[in-house]
Amino acid sequence: MSTKKSEFGVFGLGVMGSSISLNIADKGYELSVFNRAEGGEEEVVDRFLSSNKHRDNIQGFTDLKAFIQSMERPRKILIMIKAGPTVDLVLNNLIPLLSKGDIIIDGGNSHYLNTKRRFELARGHGIAFIGAGISGGEEGARKGPSIMPGGTRESYKFVSEILESIAAKDDFGKTCCTYIGPEGSGHFIKMVHNGIEYVEMQLLAELYALMSKQMSNEAIAEVFEGWNQGVLSSYLLEITIQILRKKEGDKYLLDMILDKAGNKGTGSWSSKAAFDMGIPNTMMSSAVFARYISSFKDTRIKMSDLIDSGHSIEEDLDLVSIEKAYECARLINHQQGFKLMQLASDTYNWDLNFSDIARIWSNGCIIKSHLMNLLHKEFMCSKDLFEMDLVTGSLVDGETALRDTIMSGLSKRISTHCFSAAYYYWVDMTTKNLPANLIQAQRDFFGAHTYQRVDAPESEFYHSNW
Ligand code: 6PG
Numbered sequence: 144m145s146t147k148k149s150e151f152g153v154f155g156l157g158v159m160g161s162s163i164s165l166n167i168a169d170k171g172y173e174l175s176v177f178n179r180a181e182g183g184e185e186e187v188v189d190r191f192l193s194s195n196k197h198r199d200n201i202q203g204f205t206d207l208k209a210f211i212q213s214m215e216r217p218r219k220i221l222i223m224i225k226a227g228p229t230v231d232l233v234l235n236n237l238i239p240l241l242s243k244g245d246i247i248i249d250g251g252n253s254h255y256l257n258t259k260r261r262f263e264l265a266r267g268h269g270i271a272f273i274g275a276g277i278s279g280g281e282e283g284a285r286k287g288p289s290i291m292p293g294g295t296r297e298s299y300k301f302v303s304e305i306l307e308s309i310a311a312k313d314d315f316g317k318t319c320c321t322y323i324g325p326e327g328s329g330h331f332i333k334m335v336h337n338g339i340e341y342v343e344m345q346l347l348a349e350l351y352a353l354m355s356k357q358m359s360n361e362a363i364a365e366v367f368e369g370w371n372q373g374v375l376s377s378y379l380l381e382i383t384i385q386i387l388r389k390k391e392g393d394k395y396l397l398d399m400i401l402d403k404a405g406n407k408g409t410g411s412w413s414s415k416a417a418f419d420m421g422i423p424n425t426m427m428s429s430a431v432f433a434r435y436i437s438s439f440k441d442t443r444i445k446m447s448d449l450i451d452s453g454h455s456i457e458e459d460l461d462l463v464s465i466e467k468a469y470e471c472a473r474l475i476n477h478q479q480g481f482k483l484m485q486l487a488s489d490t491y492n493w494d495l496n497f498s499d500i501a502r503i504w505s506n507g508c509i510i511k512s513h514l515m516n517l518l519h520k521e522f523m524c525s526k527d528l529f530e531m532d533l534v535t536g537s538l539v540d541g542e543t544a545l546r547d548t549i550m551s552g553l554s555k556r557i558s559t560h561c562f563s564a565a566y567y568y569w570v571d572m573t574t575k576n577l578p579a580n581l582i583q584a585q586r587d588f589f590g591a592h593t594y595q596r597v598d599a600p601e602s603e604f605y606h607s608n609w
Pocket of ligand 1: 252277278279280337340405406407408409410508509
């Protein structure tokens with residue numbers, strides 16, 4: 144064990160905390176790690192140290208004061224604990240022991256408004272607080288995650304070298320970590336990353352539902368494998384191929400997994416943020432609701448008795464259309480996700496750089512994909528996916544395929560929540576006149592809420608005596 148002052152500290156040795164600690168130690172930094180020694184976690188630090196005996200740059204602590212004193216100043220401490228009230232408890236214990244100028248980085252999936260509050264709290268004590276979204280799961284944390292730090296630029300300068308050295312590298316060898324913006328911006332974009340992730344996962348689940356009626360898991364994996372060679376390639380598609388092929392004895396493991404999807408909340412936070420900002424992130428909320436519906440397993444089993452499922456139409460699957468539909472739905476998912484970040488950036492004056500965000504999401508994170516590399520380039524001169532010819536061209540070309548795929552689901556009684564949300568969003572966004580005139584008339588009828596007229600300036604509001 145080193146006796147030198149550490150250059151960095153990691154608080155919390157759960158799966159993500161230990162993996163990121165090893166990643167930091169691999170890069171040669173002097174590191175202090177801390178974990179509490181209570182509540183069943185008595186052995187955590189000892190176990191971590193004994194499995195890393197060969198490393199001489201890690202010091203382990205269960206005493207908070209000793210952990211703090213082991214670090215050079217300004218101290219840089221990454222907290223890797225479950226998001227929620229525990230973060231506040233940890234900050235309450237940590238802040239009084241720190242000195243002015245020290246830096247705390249919250250690497251969990253904290254809600255961006257909590258990050259904003261904690262940023263102010265820490266600032267009141269002269270401590271810098273960085274809310275860093277970290278994506279990539281256990282493997283990413285160990286080998287190179289995508290890191291999205293938000294806070295002051297000044298405080299980021301103190302931690303940039305370490306964070307950038309442990310992050311994944313993009314196709315050009317640049318680090319997948321960049322300063323995002325002030326206060327909660329890093330956690331906001333991580334939240335949206337997860338919202339996009341929910342949709343990407345749900346789209347694959349809907350494809351699996353459509354295809355598995357007529358195809359074996361292996362046959363679906365083969366089709367996905369072909370797609371994964373080209374523009375549709377992504378980490379989530381890649382792991383889905385492996386999942387489809389995984390066997391337990393002579394059975395597919397996937398077939399043995401109960402169809403109740405869990406969640407830890409970031410998808411619903413993204414959807415709520417979209418609702419609050421008045422922006423139609425229809426695919427994210429559809430993906431969240433699809434998970435919620437799946438959790439009503441008992442009701443589903445009971446209600447399924449009402450339905451005679453023997454009459455579904457088994458026409459051939461049009462895999463070319465399905466592939467095109469998948470491409471379109473993904474484009475719309477990314478359009479909605481980036482639009483949400485654009486609105487947040489404008490609302491909070493974050494000045495987010497979307498080309499950079501797409502770049503740091505091109506590797507290390509769960510939604511890394513070929514598309515992200517394209518978006519990195521396209522965002523250099525456009526602000527919205529709907530301003531990109533490459534995107535609108537594909538959507539115009541793919542509209543029929545998207546509709547046919549949804550219709551194939553309808554005829555087989557297979558729900559396509561996210562594909563349908565994508566289609567209707569595209570149809571509405573390319574329709575001059577929507578029936579919202581009737582909504583306005585109804586609002587004015589019962590509540591005198593007024594309406595604007597097509598034959599008068601938009602600044603004028605009218606009320607009629609209906
Ligand atoms: C990541 C993941 C990670 C986690 C999410 C999703 O970017 O590494 O998004 O943060 O998998 O928390 O969790 P749920 O699906 O349980 O909401």
